Amino acid sequence: MATQSSMLHIRIDDETKAKATEALASMGMSVSDAVRLFLHRVVVDQAFPLELKVPNQETLQAMSEADDLIKSRQAHFSTAKELFDDIDIQNLLNNQLLIHPNT
Numbered sequence: 001m002a003t004q005s006s007m008l009h010i011r012i013d014d015e016t017k018a019k020a021t022e023a024l025a026s027m028g029m030s031v032s033d034a035v036r037l038f039l040h041r042v043v044v045d046q047a048f049p050l051e052l053k054v055p056n057q058e059t060l061q062a063m064s065e066a067d068d069l070i071k072s073r074q075a076h077f078s079t080a081k082e083l084f085d086d087i088d089i090q091n092l093l094n095n096q097l098l099i100h101p102n103t
Contacts, residue, residue, distance in 0.1 A: 010035075017031070
């Protein structure tokens, strides 16, 4: 007995579609394959196949701080190494303050 199929139409911006198509192609999948897999997991698990959470207060605060840094352009790094070097310097300074709080 042949399974009857249905057509599913979705709307998504061109950039997201192009990036997703490229990423999925590198995994050997088409966008249609990915959507079928996604919907199959919904059916099998009876749940959304990705973990979705409401951010807690700490996460909301961190997100707000990140937005503020972006708006003020205080945090701009050309490379990940620059970012990690800055984090290391900040950690070093914080540790020195904890070790010698009166200096």
